[in-house]
Amino acid sequence: xxxxxxxxxxxxxxxxxxxxxxxxxxxxxxxxxxxxxxxxxxxxxxxxxxxxxxxxxxxxxxxxxxxxxxxxxxxxxxxxxxxxxxxxxxxxxxxxxxxxxxxxxxxxxxxxxxxxxxxxxxxxxxxxxxxxxxxxxxxxxxxxxxxxxxxxxxxxxxxxxxxxxxxxxxxxxxxxxxxxxxxxxxxxxxxxxxxxxxxxxxxxxxxxxxxxxxxxxxxxxxxxxxxxxxxxxxxxxxxxxxxxxxxxxxxxxxxxxxxxxxxxxxxxxxxxxxxxxxxxxxxxxxxxxxxxxxxxxxxxxxxxxxxxxxxxxxxxxxxxxxxxxxxxxxxxxxxxxxxxxxxxxxxxxxxxxxxxxxxxxxxxxxxxxxxxxxxxxxxxxxxxxxxxxxxxxxxxxxxxxxxxxxxxxxxxxxxxxxxxxxxxxxxxxxxxxxxxxxxxxxxxxxxxxxxxxxxxxxxxxxxxxxxxxxxxxxxxxxxxxxxxxxxxxxxxxxxxxxxxxxxxxxxxxxxxxxxxxxxxxxxxxxxxxxxxxxxxxxxxxxxxxxxxxxxxxxxxxxxxxxxxxxxxxxxxxxxxxxxxxxxxxxxxxxxxxxxxxxxxxxxxxx
Numbered sequence: 001x002x003x004x005x006x007x008x009x010x011x012x013x014x015x016x017x018x019x020x021x022x023x024x025x026x027x028x029x030x031x032x033x034x035x036x037x038x039x040x041x042x043x044x045x046x047x048x049x050x051x052x053x054x055x056x057x058x059x060x061x062x063x064x065x066x067x068x069x070x071x072x073x074x075x076x077x078x079x080x081x082x083x084x085x086x087x088x089x090x091x092x093x094x095x096x097x098x099x100x101x102x103x104x105x106x107x108x109x110x111x112x113x114x115x116x117x118x119x120x121x122x123x124x125x126x127x128x129x130x131x132x133x134x135x136x137x138x139x140x141x142x143x144x145x146x147x148x149x150x151x152x153x154x155x156x157x158x159x160x161x162x163x164x165x166x167x168x169x170x171x172x173x174x175x176x177x178x179x180x181x182x183x184x185x186x187x188x189x190x191x192x193x194x195x196x197x198x199x200x201x202x203x204x205x206x207x208x209x210x211x212x213x214x215x216x217x218x219x220x221x222x223x224x225x226x227x228x229x230x231x232x233x234x235x236x237x238x239x240x241x242x243x244x245x246x247x248x249x250x251x252x253x254x255x256x257x258x259x260x261x262x263x264x265x266x267x268x269x270x271x272x273x274x275x276x277x278x279x280x281x282x283x284x285x286x287x288x289x290x291x292x293x294x295x296x297x298x299x300x301x302x303x304x305x306x307x308x309x310x311x312x313x314x315x316x317x318x319x320x321x322x323x324x325x326x327x328x329x330x331x332x333x334x335x336x337x338x339x340x341x342x343x344x345x346x347x348x349x350x351x352x353x354x355x356x357x358x359x360x361x362x363x364x365x366x367x368x369x370x371x372x373x374x375x376x377x378x379x380x381x382x383x384x385x386x387x388x389x390x391x392x393x394x395x396x397x398x399x400x401x402x403x404x405x406x407x408x409x410x411x412x413x414x415x416x417x418x419x420x421x422x423x424x425x426x427x428x429x430x431x432x433x434x435x436x437x438x439x440x441x442x443x444x445x446x447x448x449x450x451x452x453x454x455x456x457x458x459x460x461x462x463x464x465x466x467x468x469x470x471x472x473x474x475x476x477x478x479x480x481x482x483x484x485x486x487x488x489x490x491x492x493x494x495x496x497x498x499x500x501x502x503x504x505x506x507x508x509x510x511x512x513x514x515x516x517x518x519x520x521x522x523x524x525x526x527x528x529x530x531x532x533x534x535x536x537x538x539x540x541x542x543x544x545x546x547x548x549x550x551x552x553x554x555x556x557x558x559x560x561x562x563x564x565x566x567x568x569x570x571x572x573x574x575x576x577x578x579x580x581x582x583x584x585x586x587x588x589x590x591x592x593x594x595x596x597x598x599x600x601x602x603x604x605x606x
Contacts, residue, residue: 077103087113109139115147124159141191142168149173149199154181165191172198172222179206186210194220198248201227208233212240219243224250224274231259238262245269250276260285264292272298276328279304283311290346291316295323302330302354309339312346321347328354330380340365344372352378356406359383366391370398377401382408382431392417396424406431408468418442431468433494438472440479447479447486462487470496470527477501477541484538493534495527502527510537 081104084090090108094101112123127137140163145152152174160166161184169185169192171177177200186192186207192215197203203226211218212233218241223229229252238244238259244267249255255278263270264285270293275281281304290296290312301307307329315321324347329335335358344350350372355361361384369379376399381387387410396402403426407413414437421430422445430446432438446464464487469475477500484490495501502508502525510533514526529537 074103078107081107105134106139109134109136111142111144112140114143114145117148117151120145120148120156127163128159137162138165140166142166142170143185144168144170145174146170146172146196149175152177154178154184157181157185160185161187164188167191168194170196171200172196175199175201178202179204182207183210187214189214191217193217194246196220196222197226198222198224199226201225204228205230205233208237212236216240217243220246222246222248223252224248225252227251227253230254231256234259235262238266242266243269246272248272248274249278250274252278253280256280257282257284261288264288268292268294270296272296274298274300275304276300277303279306282306283308283314286311287314290321290324291319294321296321297323298326299324300326300328301332302328303332305331305333307332308334309336309342312339312342315342315346319346322349324350326350326352328352329358330354331357333357333359336360337362337364337368341368344368348372349375351375354378354380355384356380356382357384359385362386363388363391366395370395373398374401378404380404380406380431381410382406382433383410385409385411388412389414389416393420396420400424401426403427404429406468407435408433409435411436413437415439415441415445419445422446422448426463428463429466430464432472433468434471436471436473439474440476443469443475443479443483447482462489465489466492468492468494469498470494471498473498475500481541484534484541490534491530493529495529497525498527506540507537510540 077100081090081093084093084107087108090104093104094108112119114120114123126132127140129136140160143160143163143166145157149172152171153176157171157177158181163185166185166189169189171182174197177197179202182197182200182203183206186195187210192211195211195215195218197207203223205228208223208229211221218237221237221241221244231254234249234255235258239262244263247263247267247270255275257280260275260278260281261284263273265288270289273289273293273296275285278301281301283306286299286301286304286307287310289299327343327347327350335355337360340355340361341364343353348371353369353372353376355365361381363386365384366381366387369376379395379399379402387407389412392407392413393416397420400423402424405421405424405427406429407417408431411434413432413435418432418438419442421427422442432442446467467483467487467490469480475495475498480493480495480498480501484493508527510529511527512530512533514523518526
């Protein structure tokens, strides 16, 4: 009698940390593709039907008489086994009996661990072996080779040609792969639901042509940075893969309106589409996507500079697009207040709205945004320099559930805006980079407000996690010290260009390293604290010999005093003289909150 052979997969208890400081840790064997947000998305890999169809031999009947637990139906066994998170535990279950082995093997092998070259070799050996007790090649449903991206080539993936039941294939960053390697896996894979080939610059229309031919059930496609892909193959995919729900075309610069309108026409179930830096996209594509995509939840068209107001003003009248939750219009320079008003009118349930670098936006747009009310959680208005205190104050009053707000380079804002922002009960992240008119009054308002909440609700704590204050040149050590003491959850604080910090070596010792591409001048001013360094900085300031001169329980200013009418010209002049205004703070777009369901890594932030 044949016996189950020793399995080649091993447990690995280590976990990989997400690039977002606020994201939970993810198991090392988890997929990183963008389409794994569906609840229990591996259910189709359990193989319940096939186990139910198995005939019961006399030996199995005998086993049931001897072992009562073996009388459990396969569905219950599989449900129990699915609660196990360790592959070693599943392997142990397989060694209990043949019945347990048959019902545990699918769970162990539907997503083989390929996080090291040794593990990959073991998996390859198993799927190629012809006399195995189980057909391992038919059990693989999710294959992720991105952890070995620099070692994966066309030859490496050839053994997986026999795995024709793969549902999710992740080849992110495997830059040595060409059309030949990807097509070899995709061909005949009628079960493929999601494909991620981000960063495969050598891939051409030939690969997408194979996808269109062999993968009619495809629901997710990520071809970010596949710069050789053209309209021809994308149109073929749209016509053949009509169940497509998620499509990412970031930096596919050859894509035009022809293919995007084809997607809108043939894929009515589209939930998410990302056209970041598709610079040939115009109003026609955007109008078609929104008007036809009644289920569309996320639309990102950052840096599509040809998009104008007409993309939204031409939307069908008297129609509401209630599904739209996330809209990213970063650097769509030709948008004006009229377009924003139309967006709010037709999409009243928007949760995340990004208008960064839409420089013609004024208070009129912000007043329109206030109609989103409690639905608005994330708003990015960085570089919208025409916005004033009046608009921000009204926004806070009407949208009191805001968790993230970025007002970088809105130089007209003063302490009045920040004091109002301090009343937001759920505020976690705030960006005020280069808001040069704000003073310690703003920082003390943030600290004081959160302190008052804590006093009113002993179980409550300040929710502030990330604060960006670089180049706010009027801030002092006293205000920052108070903020540190009142915000126990703070994990990120950027103070680049603030003399009270970057000129003190004892404080910069707690900074993280400046990016390697920075110039010497930029590195000298770089002052960003994150992670454990925040606690170390707080402890150092509290224990410093002269810390007693800072009364962090009080305020530096009498709130009854009239606000200063103008900024300190001497400090501002010094900032320009030293070039402090010439270095932008690092990326402020914390996309872990902006991109619901998105699995893209968060860009580096300040």
